[in-house]
Amino acid sequence: MFIFDAHVDTLSRLLGTNQTLDANEGHVDLAKLRQNGGGAQFFAAFISPKYYHGKALHNTLEMLDLFWQWMEDFGQDLAFAGTTKDISENQKSGKMSCLLAIEGGEALEGKLANLRMFYRLGVRLLTLTWNHRNDLAAGQGEGSSGGGLSLFGQAVVKEMNRLGMLVDVSHLNEEGFWDVLRLSEAPVLASHSNAKALCDHPRNLTDEQIIRLADGGGVIGVNFCTHFLAKERQATIHDVVEQIEYLVNVGGVDCVGLGSDFDGIDRTPLGLDHYGKTSELADILRERGYTKGDIEKIMGGNLLRLCQTVLD
Numbered sequence: 204m205f206i207f208d209a210h211v212d213t214l215s216r217l218l219g220t221n222q223t224l225d226a227n228e229g230h231v232d233l234a235k236l237r238q239n240g241g242g243a244q245f246f247a248a249f250i251s252p253k254y255y256h257g258k259a260l261h262n263t264l265e266m267l268d269l270f271w272q273w274m275e276d277f278g279q280d281l282a283f284a285g286t287t288k289d290i291s292e293n294q295k296s297g298k299m300s301c302l303l304a305i306e307g308g309e310a311l312e313g314k315l316a317n318l319r320m321f322y323r324l325g326v327r328l329l330t331l332t333w334n335h336r337n338d339l340a341a342g343q344g345e346g347s348s349g350g351g352l353s354l355f356g357q358a359v360v361k362e363m364n365r366l367g368m369l370v371d372v373s374h375l376n377e378e379g380f381w382d383v384l385r386l387s388e389a390p391v392l393a394s395h396s397n398a399k400a401l402c403d404h405p406r407n408l409t410d411e412q413i414i415r416l417a418d419g420g421g422v423i424g425v426n427f428c429t430h431f432l433a434k435e436r437q438a439t440i441h442d443v444v445e446q447i448e449y450l451v452n453v454g455g456v457d458c459v460g461l462g463s464d465f466d467g468i469d470r471t472p473l474g475l476d477h478y479g480k481t482s483e484l485a486d487i488l489r490e491r492g493y494t495k496g497d498i499e500k501i502m503g504g505n506l507l508r509l510c511q512t513v514l515d
């Protein structure tokens with residue numbers, strides 16, 4: 204089974220702790236990556252708010268360096284991918300494809316030049332905001348008072364379209380989301396978001412957002428964060444499956460993917476406590492009568508299709 208997850212925060216976890224990828228720590232490590240049997244993974248350089256004022260670019264570069272060190276140190280198991288051609292070549296040599304993402308437009312420090320430099324360093328996805336307002340747009344934490352995309356945010360989306368980068372709308376407030384959908388010439392990604400109808404959290408998407416994103420050929424990576432799955436009780440792997448089923452029913456089977464948020468969440472759903480367990484979602488979908496083709500789409504095929512459209 205080819206598994207392609209759109210969002211983990213392992214880079215920031217490891218840069219912050221000085222642990223190494225081959226240590227048995229956190230939700231994601233080398234052994235757990237192997238457990239899923241190869242596939243592909245977007246590693247997000249998540250910029251903590253403590254670096255926003257003056258250190259965002261610096262902190263991002265340190266995470267990108269850590270990523271490239273992994274490619275050297277663990278080159279027997281892992282390999283960089285910037286296109287889907289890279290992914291299929293890595294698959295042939297039995298390696299997991301590692302793709303680079305940045306979570307938070309603060310990293311650009313107001314310059315398109317930095318976006319282009321990030322692209323040259325291998326970055327293929329940018330989550331425009333985290334929860335706060337930045338010079339591109341406003342995160343969901345600002346509510347509608349934050350407004351939509353700024354002029355700079357619009358220029359970033361256009362330049363990402365031109366370069367062939369995935370525009371990620373997870374964390375954006377609603378105004379920003381609709382601005383991106385209006386502006387982007389390419390289908391967009393919500394790398395780690397769920398459906399609001401099942402769990403009313405500001406990080407989750409309304410039915411209207413799901414339908415419009417899906418109509419444009421976009422993909423939504425289901426998030427395993429317990430707060431976005433269930434309120435006032437412990438979430439389980441079945442809540443993740445419920446989210447998948449709901450997105451399939453509302454947006455169609457072609458819009459659903461995975462965006463676990465492993466290493467960025469404080470608690471995991473019961474039955475899905477680390478990266479190596481992700482394949483168990485496929486087993487449950489099989490029990491629920493999903494076809495092999497649909498399961499392959501959800502576990503990674505849809506995200507691969509989106510990458511083909513946008514990156515290649």
Ligand SMILES: [Zn+2]
Nearest residue numbers: 306374395467
């Ligand atoms: Zn996030």
